[in-house]
Amino acid sequence: xxxxxxxxxxxxxxxxxxxxALLAELGAKRLWESERGIxxxxxxxxxxxxxxxxxxxxxxxxxxxxxxxxxxxSRDKVDRIHRKAxxxxxxxxxxxxxxxxxxxAGYFRDLDGNKLNxxxxx
Numbered sequence: 001x002x003x004x005x006x007x008x009x010x011x012x013x014x015x016x017x018x019x020x021a022l023l024a025e026l027g028a029k030r031l032w033e034s035e036r037g038i039x040x041x042x043x044x045x046x047x048x049x050x051x052x053x054x055x056x057x058x059x060x061x062x063x064x065x066x067x068x069x070x071x072x073x074s075r076d077k078v079d080r081i082h083r084k085a086x087x088x089x090x091x092x093x094x095x096x097x098x099x100x101x102x103x104x105a106g107y108f109r110d111l112d113g114n115k116l117n118x119x120x121x122x
Contacts, residue, residue: 004039005068006050007114008060012037015051018088018111023049025077025084026070051112062113070118075104081118082106093117 009015016038020030028040028049037052049068054060072078082096085108093115094107105119 002047004041004048004050006037006039006052007068007110007112008054009037009051009112010053010060011112012051012053014111018090019049019051021088022081022085022090025081026072060112062109062115067107067115067117069105070116072118072120074120075122078104078106078118078120082108085110085116085118 007015019038019040023040026042028042031039031041031044031048033039036055037050039048039050041048049070070081072081079096086092089111090108091113092107093109094105094117096106097104099105099119102121103119104122105117107115107117109115
């Protein structure tokens with residue numbers, strides 16, 4: 001159902017370096033880019049994640065309660081992606097671990113303050 005998700009950024013080169021390194025861990029690559037933003041994914045017909053300078057020219061801000069969740073297929077990948085995000089300068093928003101029955105996740109904020117989690121079931 002979700003086609004793509006975009007986060008606003010006030011520093012496109014910094015955000016690009018962060019997401020190039022982080023999303024490569026998930027097998028994603030750049031699907032398209034322009035002077036305003038970049039999107040990553042595994043294929044054009046699959047959901048993607050992008051960072052963009054806001055269209056209205058105003059500063060990007062973080063949405064309260066907004067979060068993107070990155071699905072992976074193992075706890076090891078959750079651990080690895082969360083650790084990679086922190087190595088790249090992300091802020092920890094919830095250590096990796098079980099969150100209820102059958103749900104394993106870790107939470108972080110990217111360099112612009114956008115909240116993400118990486119999770120798996122099982």
